Amino acid sequence: MAAAYRKSEALDVFAGAYEQMHAMEEHLRSDAAFASDHAELERYVQEQGREIERRMLQAHLDLRAACERAVDVRGADGVRRTERRESSRVLLTIVGEVEVRRWAYGAKGVETLHPADAALNLPTERYSFGVRRLVAEEACRGSFEEVLEQTKKIIGVAVPKRQIEELTMRAAQDFVAFYAMRAVEVEATTAPLIFSFDGKGIVMLHVDLREATRKAAEKSKHKLETRLTRGEKPNRKRMAEVATVYTIDPWVRTPMDVMHGLRPVRDVAEARPCPVNKRVWASLEAPPEEVIDAAFEEGLRRDPEQKRRWAVLVDGHPDQLRMVKAAVKRVGVEVTIILDLIHVLEYLWKVAHCFHEAGTQEAEQWVSQRLLALLQGRSAGELVKDIRRWAADRELDKDRMKVANTCIRYLLNNRKLLHYDAALAAGLPIATGVIEGACRHLVADRLDTTGPGWSLRGAEAVLRLRALRSSGDFEEYWAFHLARERARNHEARYANKQVPGPLWPVQAGASRRHLTGPTFR
Numbered sequence: 001m002a003a004a005y006r007k008s009e010a011l012d013v014f015a016g017a018y019e020q021m022h023a024m025e026e027h028l029r030s031d032a033a034f035a036s037d038h039a040e041l042e043r044y045v046q047e048q049g050r051e052i053e054r055r056m057l058q059a060h061l062d063l064r065a066a067c068e069r070a071v072d073v074r075g076a077d078g079v080r081r082t083e084r085r086e087s088s089r090v091l092l093t094i095v096g097e098v099e100v101r102r103w104a105y106g107a108k109g110v111e112t113l114h115p116a117d118a119a120l121n122l123p124t125e126r127y128s129f130g131v132r133r134l135v136a137e138e139a140c141r142g143s144f145e146e147v148l149e150q151t152k153k154i155i156g157v158a159v160p161k162r163q164i165e166e167l168t169m170r171a172a173q174d175f176v177a178f179y180a181m182r183a184v185e186v187e188a189t190t191a192p193l194i195f196s197f198d199g200k201g202i203v204m205l206h207v208d209l210r211e212a213t214r215k216a217a218e219k220s221k222h223k224l225e226t227r228l229t230r231g232e233k234p235n236r237k238r239m240a241e242v243a244t245v246y247t248i249d250p251w252v253r254t255p256m257d258v259m260h261g262l263r264p265v266r267d268v269a270e271a272r273p274c275p276v277n278k279r280v281w282a283s284l285e286a287p288p289e290e291v292i293d294a295a296f297e298e299g300l301r302r303d304p305e306q307k308r309r310w311a312v313l314v315d316g317h318p319d320q321l322r323m324v325k326a327a328v329k330r331v332g333v334e335v336t337i338i339l340d341l342i343h344v345l346e347y348l349w350k351v352a353h354c355f356h357e358a359g360t361q362e363a364e365q366w367v368s369q370r371l372l373a374l375l376q377g378r379s380a381g382e383l384v385k386d387i388r389r390w391a392a393d394r395e396l397d398k399d400r401m402k403v404a405n406t407c408i409r410y411l412l413n414n415r416k417l418l419h420y421d422a423a424l425a426a427g428l429p430i431a432t433g434v435i436e437g438a439c440r441h442l443v444a445d446r447l448d449t450t451g452p453g454w455s456l457r458g459a460e461a462v463l464r465l466r467a468l469r470s471s472g473d474f475e476e477y478w479a480f481h482l483a484r485e486r487a488r489n490h491e492a493r494y495a496n497k498q499v500p501g502p503l504w505p506v507q508a509g510a511s512r513r514h515l516t517g518p519t520f521r
Helices: 002-012 015-029 038-067 115-120 129-141 144-155 161-171 175-181 211-219 255-261 288-302 318-331 341-355 361-375 380-394 398-413 420-425 433-447 456-470 474-489 509-515
Strands: 083-093 096-106 193-203 237-247 276-283 310-314 335-339
Touching: 015 038, 038 096, 038 115, 083 129, 096 115, 115 474, 129 144, 129 161, 129 456, 129 474, 144 161, 161 456, 175 456, 175 474, 193 288, 193 318, 193 433, 237 288, 237 433, 237 456, 255 361, 255 420, 276 288, 276 433, 276 456, 288 318, 310 318, 318 335, 335 341, 335 420, 341 361, 341 380, 341 398, 361 380, 361 420, 380 398, 433 456, 456 474
Parallel strands: 193 310, 310 335
Antiparallel strands: 083 096, 193 237, 237 276
């Protein structure tokens, strides 16, 4: 009787949608509509159009419910579900809330299964994958409060903030598996393969700080209650390791080309090659070593025979440099490590201000001469001797000597990474602009906050989703994510991971036309 009831009910499933369409048409013909301005008409059409879409989707789901036929259901536990009953669930979609009716198959003492849920690939929670995607995309752009407002405008129903954060985390859960399983084509090029890494601090909730930072925060006592004094640290940040891998055509330059490029205004536009096949990402959860290893694994997928020139750009942080060298040793590939020229330039400017007033041509000339010498192949040792001679001649005070010594240590510690003449001749980049940009647009533009801080899971999810969009992989990832959700939520629950079916008889259109309602013209 239930099946007969369902089928008879399907005769008018689209009637509600047609009634809504006719009501909308009547209003648009009315005097009230002619008295409205275009903004009021837009709002009306948007709201009523969404309701028509919701009713059409509901009608199709009702039609499926009416046509669903009995199948033999056996769970992953090996138990056949022989008891069948009608069941329903609510699903919030991007066009509004609908009810999904379907058969439930059960047996004593085992989990009830819904084959129609598997055929529709329904999520386990109330929110559709369309809503999940909407939340994920909006969470990349703005705060969770802004996502709440935006989703309410689009869907017409408010999604609570807690659920928004949870949906964001679920949307990003297959990030690691996606890149581990993705088939990357070997790049048909001899252009250099460039790697770069950096760290970016993110304000976290106290509970999600790394152990050392959390202990430092607990021990620290600040002099003032309302602000930090000089030398004090808030100890509220957790470092995200940022990585990038990209291909770039060689760009051979002379030292004077580089000097000219540092000018704020250039006379002629440079024919600078742009990075291609660029992937950027960041992680708070994974140890920095793991992120660096993942970057080199990506490099091996792109250049498995290691025929191309590999180069790593670093800023000179000793811990990061140590981890890069360890990763290079594990991979067993020959890599050129280059110290970022801009970091070196900043150190030179600080020393120049020990000898000359800031903002003077003398300071600029001092920096330019030393920088040009480095670009031409002058060793770090020679530059250090030069700085020490200038410091001795001018009898620097304690504070200025401290600045000079800091620069000297930086140059000596990284003296093997300063062969800019060889890098320029090989057409390699010598500045970390790509990774600096990634730190800004991937991390800072979204995760810099003045509030109480991020949860670890929430921040990691947003970083992953922003990385997918920045790398141009979001569409491919989303298809992978939906397939993984089907496998997790449905296929894993059935014997041999085979969902029974087909659930709906495949018929010619004419034989089912009597179920679709009248054609609207």
